[in-house]
Amino acid sequence: MNQKVRVRFAPSPTGGLHLGGVRTVLYNYLFARSLGGDFVLRIEDTDQSRFVPGAEEYILQCLQWCGLEPDEGPQKPGLYGPYRQSERKALGFYQRHAEALIQKGHAYYAFDTPTELEQMRAAYKTPENPSPQYDHRLRGSMKNSLALPAEETRQLLDAGTPYVIRIKVDPDETIGFTDLIRGDVHFNTSQIDDKVLLKADGMPTYHLAVVVDDFLMKITHAFRGEEWLPSAPVHLLLWRWLFGEENMPRWAHLPLILKPDGNGKLSKRDGDRLGFPVFAMNWSDPKTNELTKGFREMGFLPEAFVNMLAMLGWNDGSGREVFTLDELVGAFSLERVHKNGAKFDFEKARWFNHEWIRKEPVSKYKGLVKELFQQQGILAEGLPPHDKQGKPGGETVGGTGADAGADAGNAHGDLHFEKVLELVRERCTLLTDFVPQSSFFFKAPATLDTASVLPKWNEGKKRFFAQLVLQMELLHSWEAETLEKEFKEIAAADQIKPGDVLLPFRVMLVGGKFGPGVFEIATLLGQAETIRRIRHGLGVFN
């Protein structure tokens, strides 16, 4: 009754970790945390043909990135190991239970070869029944221990003939269970086929493994995608015969995440096609070397990714959308999980990220942004950027302004770097946006948007900027307010509307028509660099 809540995420190590997979983890996690339960990671590597090296480590890294780390798993064994099904198979966990089912008359040996199965399907296929099943109707005419004389079965077994073990589902019974999300669900056993439980290689299929492992690992609540609903009756039967239906975990079949356009469930292909990630992190297939982009590398904050996923199929009813993981733990309830699938909307995902970039302290992600700058060659570790550009040492202004502070590699530079991020963050949707939005702070623009300036460029403006440079050089304080005041005074003296020279000023500093307020920019740029850029701009425009 009052047993401890235990949930599990049981992925197959076959490739990248899909959005839907992460959401399943998330709901598992939220449910377990909110009830003080355990969250277990179990690796379902029973299909050798689909096993991909590195996939397990990758999954773990994804969970770490998302902040959804399991309490137990292959790398953190608890009392219910091992946590890889291949290892559990080696211990005979599954074979034993499959045999037990045969003893009880609920399973049987089947010797049909893959070719024979194909032949059967071809032979019985009709327009009304396009996919004939190996079931109570057909098993009598197949090669199995139910149809064959006992003697022949023994001989086949003794001869080492490859076999599988199939569940024996008897017809005409209605079985059902109460799904935590969907309510009562019923099935008629006449529709259920004799699924393979143990494969010829001795590995269990998902059906046997999930039941045996959930029992052995004392799983109390099992979440999985809706695509599993049709096989739930098989699992229910297995529970009934093996461990008792009353011990079966409560099931919760989660709605699917669908393609944004058209219909069907979201696949990696859709992401490639529509230009957005589907995997949590970059995944490169070891066989094909094909690289698939992940949300992380695309510039998403894990907090935003998780938040977005949580809202895809659940909400707290209040209209609130932005939640931290801890807040989600507090607010989450299975009753409010939707039944219907949701089309994935990348725009909305971007919006969540934007919210999080604005919400989090920049210190939380400045390291990531710094890396992006370094990748682009805009910032080098430990080197003041302007020096790196080969400015003559003598020209370096000691102690004042941006030059001394632009080095993001030391404490002082760090502060400057944070100020820059602070200034541009609200126009960044993805972390990668910081590069185009603020690289001009560290590297003078390579080209200036002359098209926006030249048509209206004249002698008056030329004079104004020459005057501005002179005045700036005399300034002892370098703050946005005084700058703006100075700027406007010169304009007034020259009978120029400030609005007319603001845009050229901006273009000189950043290269184009974008960015935060010009005086804020100039402040962070520093006196020397600002003057330098104005001079350069004058050279270009004249």
Next chain:
RNA sequence: GGCCCGUUGGUCAAGCGGUUAAGACACCGGCCUCUCACGCCGGUUACGCGAGUUCGAUUCUCGCACGGGCUACCA
């Protein structure tokens, strides 16, 4: 084909017998403004269809339609 699940604006969704049917994203106007963004104001767009139950159905029931999932020695 069969079985199962689902169906509120373009998308995510609130609603749980009586509402002018929330809100968010997107979109379209406007304001703010040195640019871009933010912010603010405003706008377009929805209960799949048909029966029933009821004084009254978006809400309950049943059909239909549509969408989705499954139908492997894959998970």
